[in-house]
Amino acid sequence: MKYILSTVFMLMALCFGNNPALADSMAAPAKPAMTISGEVKRPLKLTVDDLARFQSVEIQLNEVSRDGSFHGVYLHKAVPLRVLLDMAEIIKQDQAFTKQTDLAIRVTDAAGKQVVLSWAEVYYSNAAEVAIAYAAQSVKPMMSEERCLKCHGPEIYRQSLEQYERPATMPKLVIRSDFYTDRYLENVTRIEVIDLYPDIKVDRNVKLESRQILVTGAVARELKLSDLRDYPRMEMSKKVVGVHMGYHGLHRYKGVSLVRILEKAGVDDSLTKAVMISAPDGYRALFSFGELFLSHAGRRIMLAESDNGKPLLGQRGGRYRLIVPEELVDDRDVLAVQRIEVVDLKAIPKISIIGVGPGDTDLVTLEAVSALARADVVVAPEDIVKRFATYLQGKPVLFDPLKLIKHMFRKEHPDLAPAEAERLCNQQREAGVAKIRQALERGQTVAFLDWGDPMVYGSTRWIRAFFSDDQLETIPALSAFNAANAMIQRDVGAGGSIVITVPSGLKEHPQLLASVAKSGDTLAIFMGLKEFSEMRPLFDRYYPGETPVNLVYSAGIAGSERLVRSTLKDAVTRLNADPEKFLGLIYMGPRLDVRFGECP
Numbered sequence: 321m322k323y324i325l326s327t328v329f330m331l332m333a334l335c336f337g338n339n340p341a342l343a344d345s346m347a348a349p350a351k352p353a354m355t356i357s358g359e360v361k362r363p364l365k366l367t368v369d370d371l372a373r374f375q376s377v378e379i380q381l382n383e384v385s386r387d388g389s390f391h392g393v394y395l396h397k398a399v400p401l402r403v404l405l406d407m408a409e410i411i412k413q414d415q416a417f418t419k420q421t422d423l424a425i426r427v428t429d430a431a432g433k434q435v436v437l438s439w440a441e442v443y444y445s446n447a448a449e450v451a452i453a454y455a456a457q458s459v460k461p462m463m464s465e466e467r468c469l470k471c472h473g474p475e476i477y478r479q480s481l482e483q484y485e486r487p488a489t490m491p492k493l494v495i496r497s498d499f500y501t502d503r504y505l506e507n508v509t510r511i512e513v514i515d516l517y518p519d520i521k522v523d524r525n526v527k528l529e530s531r532q533i534l535v536t537g538a539v540a541r542e543l544k545l546s547d548l549r550d551y552p553r554m555e556m557s558k559k560v561v562g563v564h565m566g567y568h569g570l571h572r573y574k575g576v577s578l579v580r581i582l583e584k585a586g587v588d589d590s591l592t593k594a595v596m597i598s599a600p601d602g603y604r605a606l607f608s609f610g611e612l613f614l615s616h617a618g619r620r621i622m623l624a625e626s627d628n629g630k631p632l633l634g635q636r637g638g639r640y641r642l643i644v645p646e647e648l649v650d651d652r653d654v655l656a657v658q659r660i661e662v663v664d665l666k667a668i669p670k671i672s673i674i675g676v677g678p679g680d681t682d683l684v685t686l687e688a689v690s691a692l693a694r695a696d697v698v699v700a701p702e703d704i705v706k707r708f709a710t711y712l713q714g715k716p717v718l719f720d721p722l723k724l725i726k727h728m729f730r731k732e733h734p735d736l737a738p739a740e741a742e743r744l745c746n747q748q749r750e751a752g753v754a755k756i757r758q759a760l761e762r763g764q765t766v767a768f769l770d771w772g773d774p775m776v777y778g779s780t781r782w783i784r785a786f787f788s789d790d791q792l793e794t795i796p797a798l799s800a801f802n803a804a805n806a807m808i809q810r811d812v813g814a815g816g817s818i819v820i821t822v823p824s825g826l827k828e829h830p831q832l833l834a835s836v837a838k839s840g841d842t843l844a845i846f847m848g849l850k851e852f853s854e855m856r857p858l859f860d861r862y863y864p865g866e867t868p869v870n871l872v873y874s875a876g877i878a879g880s881e882r883l884v885r886s887t888l889k890d891a892v893t894r895l896n897a898d899p900e901k902f903l904g905l906i907y908m909g910p911r912l913d914v915r916f917g918e919c920p
Contacts, residue, residue: 352367352368352430352507352509352713352714353365353366353367353509353713353714354366354367354371354452354491354508354509354510354511355509355510355511355692355693355694356404356405356408356510356511356512356513356693357510357511357512357513357689357690357693357694358426358512358513358514358690359410359411359412359413359423359513359514359515360405360408360409360410360411360513361408361409361410361411362407362408362409363408363686363689363690363693364404364407364408365693365710365711365713366404366491367713368454368455368490368491371399371452371454371490371491372397372454372455374399374403375399375403376397376398376399376454377397377398377399377400377447377448377451378395378396378397378398379395379396379398379448379451379453379494379496380393380394380395380396380459381393381394381396381494381496381501381504383501383504384500384501385500385501385502386500386502386614390479390480390483391483391486391501391504392458392483392484392486392488393458393459393460393484394456394457394458394459394488395456395457395459396451396453396455396456396492396494397453397454397455397456398448398451398452398453398454398492398494399451399452399454400447400448400450400451401425401442401450401451401452401493401511402442402443402447402450403447404452404511405425405442405511405513408513410423410439410513412515412518413515413518416520416521416522416602417520417522417602417603417604419651420439420440420443421439421440421604421605421606421651421652422439422515422516422517422596422604422605422606423438423439423513423514423515423516423606424436424437424438424439424513424514424516424594424606424608424665425437425438425439425442425511425512425513425514426511426512426514426592426665426667427493427503427505427508427510427511427512428505428508428509428510428511428512428667428696429505429506429507429508429509430507430509430696431507431762431763432669432696432762432763432764433505433763434591434592434665434666434667434763435493435502435503435505435591435592435610436591436592436593436594436608436609436610436665437450437495437503437608437610437611438594438606438607438608438611439513439606440605440606440607440647440651440652441495441497441608441611444647444648444649444651444652445497445647445648446648448496449495449496449497450493450494450495450496450497451493451494451496452491452492452493452494452508453488453490453491453492453493453494454490454491455490456488456490456492458484458485458486458487458488460484461484488506489506489507490506490507491507491508492504492505492506492507492508493505493508495610495614497611497615497617498610498611498614498615499614499615499616500614502591502610502614503591503610503614509696509714510693510694512667512694514665516594516596516606516663516665517596517604520598520602520604521602522601522602522603523601523602524601525601526600526601526602527600528599528600528601528636528637528638528655528656529600529638529639529656530599530600530638530639530640530656530657530658531546531638531639532544532545532546532658533545533623533640533657533658533659533660534658534659534660535581535582535585535660535662536659536660536661536662537595537661537662537663538587538593538662538663538664539582539585539586539587539662540585540586540587541584541585541586542585543581543584543585545581548575548576548581548623548625548640551576551577551580551581551584552576552577552580553574553575553576554574554575554576554577554620554622555572555573555574556572556573556620556622556643556645557570557571557572557573557645558570558571558573558643558644558645558646558650560650560653561648561649561650562649562650562651563649563651568650571627571628572627572628572629573622573624573626573627573641573643573645574624574625574626574629575622575623575624575625575626575640575641575643576622576623576625577619577620577621577622578595578607578612578621578622578623578642578660579612579613579618579619579621581623581660582595582612582660582662585662587609587662589609589613590609590664590666591608591609591610591614592609592664592665592666593608593609593662593663593664593665594606594607594608594609594662594663594665595607595609595612595660595661595662595663596659596660596661596663597642597652597654597657597659597660598654598657598658598659598661599638599654599655599656599657599658600638600656600658601656603654603655604654605642605651605652605653605654607621607652617645617646620645620646621642621643621644621645622642622643622645623640623641623642623643623657624640624641624642624643625639625640627641636655637655637656638655638656638657638658639656640656640657641653641654641655641656641657642654642657667694667765669759669760669762669763669764669765669766670760670765670766670791670792670793671756671760671765671766671768671783671787671791671792671793672691672694672695672765672766672767672768672792672793672794672795673768673770673774673778673780673783673792673793673794673795674688674691674692674767674768674769674770674774674795674797675688675770675771675772675773675774675775675778675794675795675796675797675798675799676688676704676708676769676770676771676797677771677772677797677798677876678771678772678798678799678800678802678803678875678876678877679707679771679800679803679874679875679876679877679878679880680876680877680878681707681708681710681711683797683798683803683876684708684711684797685795685796685797685798687795687796688795688797689711691767691793691795692708692711692712692767694765694767695715695765695766695767696715696759696764696765696766697715697716697717697718697759697764697765697766697767698712698715698716698717698718698766698767698768698769699717699718699719699720699721699752699756699766699767699768699769700712700717700720700721700767700768700769701720701721701722701723701769701770701771701779702720702722704769704770704771705717708769715767718752718755718756718759718766719751719752719755721752721768721770721779721780721782721783722779723748724745724748724749724752724782725779725782726741726742726745729741729744729745729748730745749782749786753783753786756783756787760791768780768783771800772797772798772799772800772801773796773797773798773799774794774795774796774797775794775796776799776801776820776846777822777846777847798876800846800875800876800905801820801844801846801875801905802876803875803876803881804844804872804875804905804907807872807875807881807883808870808872808883808907808912809915810870810911810912810913810914810915811911811914811915811916812842812844812907812909812911812912813841813842813911814842814911814914816839816840816841816842816911817836817839817841817842818841818842818844819832819836819841819842819843819844820844820846821843821844821845821846822845822846822847822848823845823847823848823851823852823855826845826855826858827855827858830858830861833858833859833862834861834862836909837862837863838862840909840910840911841909841911842907842908842909842911842912843906843907843908843909844905844906844907845905845906845907845908846905847902848904848905848906849871849895849898849900849901849902849904849906850901850902852891852892852895852906853892853895853896856888856892859888859908860888863888863908864888865887865888865889866887866888866889867887867888867908867909867910868885868886868887868907868908868909868910868912868913869886869887869888869890869891869906869907869908869912870883870884870885870886870906870907870908870912871883871884871886871891871894871895871898871904871905871906872884872904872905872906872907873898873900873903873904874900874903874904875904875905877903880903884898885912888908891906
């Protein structure tokens with residue numbers, strides 16, 4: 321029942337985003353939210369209160385990191401990460417290799433710190449092994465300070481006591497199988513499911529044989545292994561159980577620890593790294609460095625050379641077989657291991673220029689929602705912050721970029737001389753850019769939000785002068801042009817052309833207007849409501865007075881959309897009578913009378 325309630329809550333949250341009044345009321349106070357995105361069908365945004373609605377498990381852990389630092393003892397109330405990922409519904413683009421054993425999961429906290437998990441360590445262990453905690457209680461020692469001082473100096477005792485008193489910040493990633501707790505991130509802000517190699521070919525007809533292993537990728541030394549005699553041997557028993565084939569007996573394997581081979585290749589044990597193990601036929605499995613280096617079970621994952629005393633050389637599956645002894649199923653046991661590739665999945669912080677559509681939140685794309693989920697900080701106009709409050713909860717807003725468009729800045733500061741307005745606007749732009757650079761240096765991703773499609777007369781154009789293309793990504797969106805076309809309900813192209821422009825483009829290039837008028841194509845004018853009257857003589861030069869003109873107001877904003885069908889001779893009167901002078905598009909041309917046409 322709790323799972324059902326949580327699903328309903330999420331749907332309600334998405335619905336609330338379509339109501340500006342509700343969005344305003346929910347914006348204060350904003351609660352930090354954790355998002356789940358990437359290769360999922362339904363991106364999620366969950367607060368700590370949302371997590372508390374799920375059925376929970378209790379997990380007590382003694383937290384000590386690899387450097388020996390003690391971080392307290394906590395009894396957590398947590399939701400299995402598997403439950404949350406099932407709710408988001410992981411999907412793979414790769415249809416050739418449908419197993420999810422090659423997927424990675426990247427978790428990021430509010431400070432930009434990242435760790436990586438493999439999909440299998442979440443799904444091929446008991447559900448409570450990897451969880452997201454929403455509450456934690458410190459478990460303090462019962463011994464008095466006086467008695468503790470008999471065996472510890474005050475400097476040691478007090479340091480430990482400080483950790484017992486330290487409040488943990490939720491939501492928190494906890495992994496019971498990790499002996500060291502370096503992956504226990506607090507204040508988790510996002511979880512992303514990643515498909516590293518969706519285009520690797522799979523060929524089931526390839527002979528499963530490999531006499532040599534290539535160790536490559538993010539390693540200090542590339543290795544080509546044709547025998548493992550120089551490595552310490554280990555033996556391990558495994559209950560072989562397949563997802564489809566069931567129990568296949570108790571096997572005794574002998575081989576070499578995968579960790580030893582990685583150490584020989586000179587890897588560092590960065591927790592954003594993973595290793596992909598693959599066979600000649602394209603079968604593959606991914607392992608996170610965290611599960612390999614932080615847990616005892618990870619160090620027992622081996623490249624086996626023999627099974628029940630018999631060498632694998634000459635058997636089906638090649639000379640070397642990857643064996644994961646303590647996994648519940650054997651799907652990550654890779655036959656005929658041919659390639660071991662180390663990859664670093666640390667996300668390089670970028671500026672995501674995100675179009676949020678022409679107005680209503682239900683017109684935002686799933687790609688934009690996913691990009692918003694990945695963002696740590698936001699640059700956005702005030703009206704976007706209000707309307708999209710449910711998507712932005714807990715994300716700091718650095719500044720309003722709309723106020724730094726030069727004509728908007730001059731409008732806000734009418735008393736300034738033009739040169740002074742120019743200087744101050746540039747100064748404030750540089751201050752805003754400095755905030756973005758500081759966020760990027762902290763490892764944070766910046767969402768730069770804009771109305772409509774940011775590449776169609778967007779307000780974000782000025783920011784591109786300060787950053788290179790590789791620091792930027794653009795998320796497209798529905799434009800007011802798309803919403804206006806739907807309102808007009810005409811085949812605005814009607815087999816011909818549609819020319820999108822602004823008043824300055826027509827003033828500077830009257831020959832363009834002459835050509836469009838001559839061909840009978842449709843003209844779509846952005847930001848032309850104020851200047852149409854001034855441009856009327858130019859239009860009269862090329863168009864007859866009966867030419868259809870459609871005035872589209874507030875396209876994409878429910879409750880405010882209006883369509884006025886007019887003609888060139890009457891359009892100025894209709895425009896002057898309307899109080900709206902900014903949010904509108906003007907369409908002009910004979911094809912506006914055509915309800916439908918054939919495909920060109």
